[in-house]
Amino acid sequence: MFRLSHSNYKNKLLEISARHFGVLQPEYFHFEYGPDHAKVFLCICSFQRKTTSHEGRTKIEAEQLASQEMLELLESDIENYNDETDNHESAIIAPELVAIAQTLRIDPQFDVLSLYGDTIFRYHIVRYLFNKYSQFQEGVLTRIASEALRMETRANMAERLKLEIGVRTAVTPRTLAQTFSAVMGKCAFLHGDQFCAEFIQKNYKTFIDLAVVQILSAQILDESLIPAYSIETKIHNYKNELLEYAQRRRVAEPTYSLIERTGEAHAPTFTAACYFEDHETTGQGKTVKSAEQEATQHMLTHIKRRDAASTRRVTESSSSSFSLSRVKRFKAPALNELKRSIGWGHFNDLDNLQAAFTHPCKNQYINYQRLEFLGDVLVKKMLFSYIMTHYPAIKDKDIMSSRMDQLVSEETQASVAVRLNIGQHIFTDTAISSSLLSDVLEAMTAAIFLDAEKNKINRSEMYMTMWFKPEIEAIFGKLNKKSVGIAHVISTEFSSNAQRFLNTNVAKNSAKLGRKKEATESPYKPSSPI
Numbered sequence: 001m002f003r004l005s006h007s008n009y010k011n012k013l014l015e016i017s018a019r020h021f022g023v024l025q026p027e028y029f030h031f032e033y034g035p036d037h038a039k040v041f042l043c044i045c046s047f048q049r050k051t052t053s054h055e056g057r058t059k060i061e062a063e064q065l066a067s068q069e070m071l072e073l074l075e076s077d078i079e080n081y082n083d084e085t086d087n088h089e090s091a092i093i094a095p096e097l098v099a100i101a102q103t104l105r106i107d108p109q110f111d112v113l114s115l116y117g118d119t120i121f122r123y124h125i126v127r128y129l130f131n132k133y134s135q136f137q138e139g140v141l142t143r144i145a146s147e148a149l150r151m152e153t154r155a156n157m158a159e160r161l162k163l164e165i166g167v168r169t170a171v172t173p174r175t176l177a178q179t180f181s182a183v184m185g186k187c188a189f190l191h192g193d194q195f196c197a198e199f200i201q202k203n204y205k206t207f208i209d210l211a212v213v214q215i216l217s218a219q220i221l222d223e224s225l226i227p228a229y230s231i232e233t234k235i236h237n238y239k240n241e242l243l244e245y246a247q248r249r250r251v252a253e254p255t256y257s258l259i260e261r262t263g264e265a266h267a268p269t270f271t272a273a274c275y276f277e278d279h280e281t282t283g284q285g286k287t288v289k290s291a292e293q294e295a296t297q298h299m300l301t302h303i304k305r306r307d308a309a310s311t312r313r314v315t316e317s318s319s320s321s322f323s324l325s326r327v328k329r330f331k332a333p334a335l336n337e338l339k340r341s342i343g344w345g346h347f348n349d350l351d352n353l354q355a356a357f358t359h360p361c362k363n364q365y366i367n368y369q370r371l372e373f374l375g376d377v378l379v380k381k382m383l384f385s386y387i388m389t390h391y392p393a394i395k396d397k398d399i400m401s402s403r404m405d406q407l408v409s410e411e412t413q414a415s416v417a418v419r420l421n422i423g424q425h426i427f428t429d430t431a432i433s434s435s436l437l438s439d440v441l442e443a444m445t446a447a448i449f450l451d452a453e454k455n456k457i458n459r460s461e462m463y464m465t466m467w468f469k470p471e472i473e474a475i476f477g478k479l480n481k482k483s484v485g486i487a488h489v490i491s492t493e494f495s496s497n498a499q500r501f502l503n504t505n506v507a508k509n510s511a512k513l514g515r516k517k518e519a520t521e522s523p524y525k526p527s528s529p530i
Contacts, residue, residue: 117185344463346451355371
């Protein structure tokens with residue numbers, strides 16, 4: 001399972017760091033997960049703005065393998081180290097991105113592209129985490145993704161890319177982050193997913209791996225460890241950060257109260273309290289808002305320490321030690337009925353599909369939660385891409401944001417799940433709620449996408465987007481759908497190809513099931529339960 005290390009790579013790395021990098025030393029972070037009889041150890045090595053990670057059967061083996069990978073990364077750096085240390089803040093040369101940023105200054109869709117770019121960016125970061133850190137549970141991955149997507153980090157990347165040329169107003173961390181997102185959105189629209197995936201893999205991977213370290217460790221990394229990735233921010237909105245955290249966790253939002261006002265009338269000092277999840281913190285400031293910000297900052301510190309402690313022993317979610325014996329096995333009639341309901345019959349590997357329909361109450365380790373983590377961003381990305389193509393005239397950020405929120409809401413997804421008749425296939429002891437239907441729909445979407453990608457079946461995203469066609473028309477139908485230029489061509493081709501793809505597959509699936517069905521029949525009509 002693991003490569004055996006025959007040399008002491010850790011010592012070699014320490015020698016090279018002392019010889020070429022002076023006082024800088026590699027840092028190691030260790031984690032373990034899995035059952036007692038089959039422990040798996042994970043080591044993350046952080047050095048010179050790079051991170052490597054590796055699993056091992058022992059802590060020492062994981063450490064050696066992570067060190068070996070770090071040595072391989074450093075080979076090309078050692079010769080050029082002296083040149084690099086003279087300019088830690090060197091920018092990434094990306095003239096195509098700078099050119100796009102220049103056009104965004106006068107682009108009326110800037111705000112909409114920024115929203116779209118946020119969605120694209122989150123999707124690719126989640127894909128990276130889903131693929132590389134498969135041993136982590138959904139809750140851990142969600143916190144890592146949020147850390148990697150911080151506004152300051154995106155602003156830092158925009159600064160290194162020299163994208164401030166696209167900032168419309170004053171250059172601040174917020175406007176830099178918005179410009180970076182808008183550039184990502186424009187790149188996705190013009191060049192497609194692959195371009196964005198390659199950019200993130202090449203330039204943003206270190207930020208994501210450092211977020212893993214920061215979430216899984218109780219320690220907060222010293223910024224001196226990563227000088228080229230630091231950015232000074234005079235103002236940080238801790239209240240917004242805590243509010244976003246509460247919304248992600250679907251818990252009650254924080255509340256605030258003014259405790260007291262002290263000091264002279266011309267120079268008062270305010271003390272405010274922040275209440276969140278049965279915990280209270282206080283802060284002081286010259287204004288009520290600054291006191292609330294300090295109290296919120298203390299609350300976030302408490303939350304990070306609590307979450308880091310709770311994830312120190314990461315429970316394995318997909319270990320080979322746990323069989324699929326307690327995951328619902330689709331029997332032929334039920335599987336055929338599911339294929340007919342959703343109009344998709346290309347399942348080659350049923351493991352993910354079966355997990356997508358399994359509630360955690362039935363199997364603690366193999367259930368829909370990790371797939372739902374990927375499916376959530378996948379659904380948002382594929383629907384937003386469809387809307388950007390079919391409704392290019394929408395330039396108002398608030399309209400786009402509110403309509404997209406409605407389109408990907410729990411209620412909308414539950415209605416799609418009901419129409420696809422997937423509720424009867426869920427393996428659970430709990431009641432079938434709209435929340436459960438929405439989660440399973442997202443997990444099923446991820447399972448189909450991964451299976452199609454593995455077997456090189458194209459257009460799975462296009463196909464699954466058509467599940468939402470009635471909802472799209474109901475929510476966006478009254479908006480100006482007039483298309484211009486290339487967007488109209490793409491839109492028309494997308495729509496005709498998608499419908500042709502749907503009709504062909506519905507006909508094929510019906511024939512396989514021995515049912516007479518016209519190829520033009522709508523795939524959205526709900527089927528009767530078995």
